[in-house]
Amino acid sequence: MMMRFGLGLLLATVAFPALADPLPSWNDTATKEAIISFVERVTDPASGDYVDPADRIAVFDNDGNLWAEQPMYFQFIFALDTFKTMAAADPSLAKTDVLRAAAAGDLGGVMAAGEAGLLEVVQASHSGMSIEAFQDSVRAWLDTAVNPKTGLRYRDMTYQPMVELLRYLRDEDFQTYIVSGGGIQFVRAFSEDAYGIPPQNVVGSYLDYDYAVVDGAPTVSQGADIAFIDDKAGKPEGIMRHIGLRPIFASGNSDGDFDMLQWSTAGEGPRLGVLLHHTDGVREFAYDRDSHIGRLNRGLDEGPGLGWVIIDMANDWNRIYAGAQ
Amino acid sequence: MMMRFGLGLLLATVAFPALADPLPSWNDTATKEAIISFVERVTDPASGDYVDPADRIAVFDNDGNLWAEQPMYFQFIFALDTFKTMAAADPSLAKTDVLRAAAAGDLGGVMAAGEAGLLEVVQASHSGMSIEAFQDSVRAWLDTAVNPKTGLRYRDMTYQPMVELLRYLRDEDFQTYIVSGGGIQFVRAFSEDAYGIPPQNVVGSYLDYDYAVVDGAPTVSQGADIAFIDDKAGKPEGIMRHIGLRPIFASGNSDGDFDMLQWSTAGEGPRLGVLLHHTDGVREFAYDRDSHIGRLNRGLDEGPGLGWVIIDMANDWNRIYAGAQ
Numbered sequence: 267m268m269m270r271f272g273l274g275l276l277l278a279t280v281a282f283p284a285l286a287d288p289l290p291s292w293n294d295t296a297t298k299e300a301i302i303s304f305v306e307r308v309t310d311p312a313s314g315d316y317v318d319p320a321d322r323i324a325v326f327d328n329d330g331n332l333w334a335e336q337p338m339y340f341q342f343i344f345a346l347d348t349f350k351t352m353a354a355a356d357p358s359l360a361k362t363d364v365l366r367a368a369a370a371g372d373l374g375g376v377m378a379a380g381e382a383g384l385l386e387v388v389q390a391s392h393s394g395m396s397i398e399a400f401q402d403s404v405r406a407w408l409d410t411a412v413n414p415k416t417g418l419r420y421r422d423m424t425y426q427p428m429v430e431l432l433r434y435l436r437d438e439d440f441q442t443y444i445v446s447g448g449g450i451q452f453v454r455a456f457s458e459d460a461y462g463i464p465p466q467n468v469v470g471s472y473l474d475y476d477y478a479v480v481d482g483a484p485t486v487s488q489g490a491d492i493a494f495i496d497d498k499a500g501k502p503e504g505i506m507r508h509i510g511l512r513p514i515f516a517s518g519n520s521d522g523d524f525d526m527l528q529w530s531t532a533g534e535g536p537r538l539g540v541l542l543h544h545t546d547g548v549r550e551f552a553y554d555r556d557s558h559i560g561r562l563n564r565g566l567d568e569g570p571g572l573g574w575v576i577i578d579m580a581n582d583w584n585r586i587y588a589g590a591q
Numbered sequence: 592m593m594m595r596f597g598l599g600l601l602l603a604t605v606a607f608p609a610l611a612d613p614l615p616s617w618n619d620t621a622t623k624e625a626i627i628s629f630v631e632r633v634t635d636p637a638s639g640d641y642v643d644p645a646d647r648i649a650v651f652d653n654d655g656n657l658w659a660e661q662p663m664y665f666q667f668i669f670a671l672d673t674f675k676t677m678a679a680a681d682p683s684l685a686k687t688d689v690l691r692a693a694a695a696g697d698l699g700g701v702m703a704a705g706e707a708g709l710l711e712v713v714q715a716s717h718s719g720m721s722i723e724a725f726q727d728s729v730r731a732w733l734d735t736a737v738n739p740k741t742g743l744r745y746r747d748m749t750y751q752p753m754v755e756l757l758r759y760l761r762d763e764d765f766q767t768y769i770v771s772g773g774g775i776q777f778v779r780a781f782s783e784d785a786y787g788i789p790p791q792n793v794v795g796s797y798l799d800y801d802y803a804v805v806d807g808a809p810t811v812s813q814g815a816d817i818a819f820i821d822d823k824a825g826k827p828e829g830i831m832r833h834i835g836l837r838p839i840f841a842s843g844n845s846d847g848d849f850d851m852l853q854w855s856t857a858g859e860g861p862r863l864g865v866l867l868h869h870t871d872g873v874r875e876f877a878y879d880r881d882s883h884i885g886r887l888n889r890g891l892d893e894g895p896g897l898g899w900v901i902i903d904m905a906n907d908w909n910r911i912y913a914g915a916q
Contacts (some may be wrong), residue, residue, distance in 0.1 A: 320789060397831055441791075445730030454835045462647060466766075466791075475828035477850055484854040486831040501799035506722055506811040508833060510779045510790030525802055529809040 287473045288434035291427040291585040298582065301431070304538045308514065309438045316535040319439040324515035325505060325526065326432070326470075328446035328453055330560040331519040331542050333424040333459060333572050334413070336551040338559055340420045341448045342567075343383050345409050346373065348391040352525055354420035365390055384493060386448070388557075390419055391489045392473060396480075397451050400488060404455035415551075423588020428542075429588050431517075432461050440515065447497035447522055451488065460588075469508040471496045501526035519544065521561040527565070527574060537551040541565045546580035606903040613759035616752040616910040623907065625900045626756070633839065634763045640861040642839055644764040649840035650830060650851065651757070653771035653778055655885040656867050657786060658749040659738070659912075661876040663698075663884055665745045666773045667709050671698065673716040692717055710817060713774070717798060718815045719807075722776050725813060729780035733774075737897045740864050740876075747914020749785050753867075754913050759787050765840065768831060771795040772822035772847055774812065785913075789884075794833040796821045826851035844869065845885040852890070852899060864899035866890050871905035 292298040306314040329335040346368055353360045353369035360369035362384040367375025368390075376383045381476065392400060408421040416423065432442050444463055447452050449468030457463040474489035496504040502525055503512065516523070516530035519542040527539040543562065544553050554562040569576060579586075593698035617623040632640040633647065641758055654660040658854075671805050672691055678685045685694035689708045692700025701749040717725060734745040742747065752901045757767050771778050775795030782788040821829040827850055832836065841848070841855035844867040868887065879887040885906035894901060904911075 267808040344645055360684070397835075450832065451835070456890070468835065475831060477827040477854065479853075482829070483848075484857045486827050486854070501800040502802040502811050507775065507799060508791070510776070510793065528804075529802065529811070552742075563798075569823040573736055 272476070283515065288437065289427065291428050291430055291583060293582055293584050295582050297575055301538070301540070304536065305435065305438050305440075308536050311321050317535065321514060322435075322438075323438040323443065323445045323509060323511050323513040324435050325445045325513045325517070325530065326428070326438045326508075327518035327520070327523045327526070328470075329448055330544065331425075331517060331523075332428050332432075332444065333382050334416075334550065335560050336509050336553070337415055338377075339384075339448065339450050340413075340423075342388065343420070344404065344452070345384075345388045345391040346371070346376065347407060347411065348403065349387050352391065353386070359390065360498065362386065362557070365455045367465075388472070389490055389492065392452075393488050395484045396487050397475075400451060402457035405454055408456055416587075417591055419589060421456060422587060424588040425583075426588040427491070427583045429461060430519075432463070435515070436462065442467065443505075443513075444460045444468045444470070445496065445508060445526060447495070447501075449473075449529075450496070455505065469496060469504045497522045499525050502529040514538070516540070517542070518565075520562050521564045522560075524564050524568075527569070528572070531572060531574065539569065539572065540577060541569050541574055541581060545578050546583075548580075549586045550579060552580075592593060600656050607631050613762065614752065614755050615910060616689075616755055618907055618909050620907050622834075622900055622901075622902050625651045626863070626865070627889060629840070629861065630760065630763050630765075633861050638683060641790070646766040646836065646839060648836050648838040649765045650768045650770045650834075650838045650842070650855065651753070652826075652843040652848045652851070653769050653795075654773055655869065656750075656842060657739075657753050657769065657850075658745070659875065661878070662740055663702075663740075664773065665708075665748075666777050667713065668736070668745070669729065669777070670709075670713045670716040670735065671696070671701065672732060673728065674712050674718065677716065677738075678728050682830050684715065687711065714798070714815055714817065717762060717774065717777075718813050721810045722800075723814050725776055726780035729777055733781055741912075743912060743915055746785065747912060749913040750908075751910045751913040752908045753842075754786060757788070757859065760840070761787065767792065768830075768834060768838075769793045769795070770821065770826050770851060772820070774798075775821070794821060796825075822847045824850050827854040839863070841865070843890075844865070845887050846889045847885075849893075852894070853897070856899065857898060864894065864897065866894050866899055867902045871908075871911070873905075874911045875904060877905075889914075 289298055307313045308317040309318060310375045321394055326332055329339050349368045350371055360366045364376055364379045364386045369386045376387060399511045411420055413420055413423060433575055435442055444453055444457055447518040448470055450468055454465040455470050472494050474491045474493040475488045476487045486567050512533045513530040514537050516527045531537040531539040544551055592762060600902040614623055626862045632638045633642040635641060651657055654664050672694045675696055683881045684692045689701055689704045689711045693712045702714060739746055760767055767788055769778055769782055773795055775793055778795050782793050786908040797819050798817040799816045800811045801814045813831050837858045838855040841852045844851055856862040857862040869876055
């Protein structure tokens with residue numbers, strides 16, 4: 267019995283490698299072919315494009331790229347839900363127009379103040395607790411909160427094709443990183459479960475931190491001020507601070523990722539930039555140049571000329587969400 | 592011949608595991624025993640103290656802990672050497688008392704302004720160039736610059752016992768990180784060669800960064816302002832931002848490392864804090880409570896009561912520098 271099992275395993279590994287499609291949720295289009303071709307070239311020691319595993323750095327934006335971002339960034343919905351609960355327990359917390367709107371669940375009232383309004387709610391809901399306590403609250407929310415557009419839990423709205431791509435790259439000795447405009451500690455609360463990416467491989471925006479002994483317990487807490495926004499030019503900057511290497515593979519979906527892709531693909535040697543174009547209004551959401559969330563304009567204009575691969579979601583993916591069949 | 596070689600290798604591996612001392616530059620003292628005992632407990636699946644590899648985070652201060660720091664932090668000597676060269680080419684750069692002293696090679700004049708003076712020279716010598724160009728200049732300096740006290744190159748003044756400890760921990764599936772008060776990009780220029788630690792596993796102080804397309808080349812440069820000092824309370828904060836996990840093993844040598852050890856060793860489960868006490872005035876340097884560089888005072892008073900292991904360099908190490916026998 268043992269020998270038969272061993273032999274079967276051997277045969278499965280040796281005889282049928284072509285059957286093991288690493289990207290089953292991707293249709294067999296030019297997009298999939300371009301990605302696989304790139305990976306094969308940089309991992310083949312006989313190839314002139316071979317890249318040492320130490321330099322196989324792959325970076326991925328999160329919102330709208332690894333999971334959905336409609337009707338708005340999920341972290342902002344978490345912040346609103348959290349602040350609403352906080353203000354119900356202590357109404358004095360709702361001390362500005364934006365925070366009164368948030369306390370009343372008036373999304374339009376918060377959005378009226380633009381990005382500053384959203385950040386105000388993030389600060390009010392994320393500050394002053396230990397990072398571990400904050401992440402526990404994120405996980406508790408993700409376990410139950412449901413997206414109003416799809417009826418799916420937010421945590422189930424990760425993209426299955428991207429989960430496969432991340433795994434494929436790691437199987438080929440790439441180091442996969444998330445480089446998110448969202449909060450670094452928010453994303454870390456679920457990145458291992460959702461994407462197989464551990465906390466130390468997440469780059470993102472952050473509040474200032476405060477280390478102190480609190481009730482006898484040494485504790486790192488999140489402060490009230492936003493210390494860094496990991497978006498646009500902040501993405502290459504955040505990568506050089508956090509990773510210290512220029513990626514050879516960069517994947518994003520909005521013009522907030524433009525600088526990251528521009529810098530990653532401009533270095534010497536083989537490089538690949540990938541942009542996810544939200545073209546599927548039936549299974550997901552269709553938006554690009556005029557969207558308030560995840561606007562993609564410059565990338566569509568300049569990306570193809572820079573050799574970037576554009577994923578056409580409607581055409582290139584045969585499955586969308588990891589959490590729904 | 593081939594078979595004999597194969598057999599010999601097999602015997603060496605299987606029959607004499609006890610001969611493979613992972614820490615040959617450490618004397619067989621209680622210090623070495625405490626470190627090995629900790630590692631064996633957290634890596635033995637049958638032990639109640641077993642820790643999953645994902646959580647085996649080990650952090651090490653650099654200056655005075657992985658390499659020497661006398662007569663002053665090597666990065667400051669690099670900064671002085673660099674600025675002197677810059678000011679010789681362009682005297683107008685020496686526009687303050689501190690910078691005039693630096694240009695004249697007057698170390699005392701720079702030190703007279705305290706830490707602020709040192710930082711001013713760092714800023715003047717590190718800013719405005721791409722991070723890659725900066726690291727090239729660090730490596731060029733390390734290839735030739737010699738420490739006035741020992742006559743050794745700075746790069747050869749890494750501590751062999753610590754290089755062995757880092758390797759031993761990695762062999763036991765720890766993830767080793769440097770958490771330095773020094774500059775993150777300075778340390779990254781040599782951390783892989785010196786310690787087997789890649790850029791992404793270095794946490795440190797940093798200037799602000801600037802991303803721009805310079806002469807057609809997308810470039811991340813170091814700006815003029817110090818954005819973060821990774822010292823004292825900054826160390827736990829820097830670790831939570833960069834790694835996002837609380838270490839189970841923390842190693843330092845000065846009170847600048849106190850908070851990092853306090854926080855790392857206060858968590859649940861098995862933890863080890865290690866302080867290097869510079870007791871060897873013959874082979875290295877002897878200093879602690881009254882030193883201007885690497886002062887160790889609180890750690891000596893409180894460390895033992897917190898269960899930290901104190902390395903007595905004179906007694907515990909049979910070899911000091913990796914670059915000299």
